[in-house]
Amino acid sequence: MLAAAAGDVRIALVGLKDVLDRTLAQAARVRDRIEPVEATQVVGMAESPTGAWRDKQDSSIAVGLRLVKERRADAFVSAGNTGAIAAAAIFTLGVMDGIERPALGALYRTRAKSLAIALDVGANAECRPHFLVQFAQMGSDFMTHVFKVERPRVGLVSNGEEESKGPRLVKEAHQLLKQTDLHFIGNIEGSDIFRGVADVVVMDGFTGNVALKLSEGLVEALFLSLKDALDASLLAKVSKPLWGPPVKGVVRQWATDAGALLLGVNGNVIIGHGRSTAADIKNAIDLAARMAREGWLAAAARRNLQPSAAHLTN
């Protein structure tokens, strides 16, 4: 957060009084860019989303989202309870016109070194086909306006490339996506997700959540087995100063993470991991600032006013 404040971002820091005091005491250098905003309640990581909303109207989550609602902040970033943030954001900011279900998007770097967004990675465990179309549209708008990708390629995750493949949900979504003005490239497989064949990777929230968490777990497992093997080799150990820096760069690249974007609410909301590092939080703030600067919400809202895929229902 302090690193982000050192850029051109101004931060409203919301939290309990003693946390604010402690943080500001360390922030002398960027003190003028940070505005403390007190909240008297904290939402725990295991609390029920609706319970937290009902009982804790003065939590840092509720207070921070109200700042966005009142246009005193351009974006909300938190590494708190995902469900509680999503519920509070929906209640406080409202859902965008033309969207039925907000989705969680995960931005990631592909093997082709391009950025891609995968959604939904967890907001809707049970989906209907037209939800997937709306996810595709939100992802496209996001990539178009925030990362200036022209006609983002939309891929629908299935267990085969043929349009006949997949459960009914996916087959029906495929047919709906073909009718939109999106740049729909058809079904893609799990092996394509990191290959960079699509800029927008569409899945139901159950599959997306499993895919996201599996990816995190697998990256961790792979680096641990690499570390074990290198530690166990005396030659590798003594030569560490030679190979260590590039390997460290790769580890950092794969382990860093800006958090998930809550797309489909009237406001910029980024939700970090509970175990976010300082670098992750800085990335999340930088991304939030970029989203606000590029005015993607206004652009997406304009798009939603046109008759389009988002209004297909089935």
Add this chain to the structure above:
Amino acid sequence: MLAAAAGDVRIALVGLKDVLDRTLAQAARVRDRIEPVEATQVVGMAESPTGAWRDKQDSSIAVGLRLVKERRADAFVSAGNTGAIAAAAIFTLGVMDGIERPALGALYRTRAKSLAIALDVGANAECRPHFLVQFAQMGSDFMTHVFKVERPRVGLVSNGEEESKGPRLVKEAHQLLKQTDLHFIGNIEGSDIFRGVADVVVMDGFTGNVALKLSEGLVEALFLSLKDALDASLLAKVSKPLWGPPVKGVVRQWATDAGALLLGVNGNVIIGHGRSTAADIKNAIDLAARMAREGWLAAAARRNLQPSAAHLTN
């Protein structure tokens, strides 16, 4: 294949005449362990499973599976068309008592260095809750009898650990699994799959297929980015003889793969990747031999005769 034949395995090699001739010409050392069996047809990788079955009764797939049916072989290993092999295996060998839908299982090594099996990784894109219970049971029987795991831990993949999490399919399967005599440890998340918390990882065939292919793609992407970084560093490059061997070991460990097991048919069937390496095929043959030796099918069949979870329907 030749490497596997060098062990204590006898191989019936099924294929077109010229392929058999060419292979045997290279196999002088193990010639007495290989019995050539001619097939006159080949099933292409893109052929429809039922079409291939109908039109190609003399393909290597059909001929090989008949050898198993007639007990002239203990197992069938192929790196051909997955759907065609599964369909032909179901028609030729029949489905085990108590099982409605055969499933594809993927055996993998976890971070805890234990082996685990994930299933279904692609046979059933659309599942009903009691299918997942049968997958759990087949996976448990397999790990018990083939790898001598006592009371294998069964985890149900969901988007949260609480039993209230997941789409209806998963929530209902959770309730059914609790009623079985399996060692059901509850829901596990995507991040747990490689952690080794479960010996049997249960998913519907859509999620499982995406998870399997995503894992393969991610491992590939990660190793490529590591390779790029190491190649770009002069110091890393000159010190490669020092760190190369342990890294190569890790790459080999993660990239090797025995293929998928078709569980639930009356015979041992292993289906390799289309892009299987020689090492992968050897692994597949070794695993097939182990399955046959441990008599897991007979043990699983005995289990299925008892009133048990497999007979729950809903």
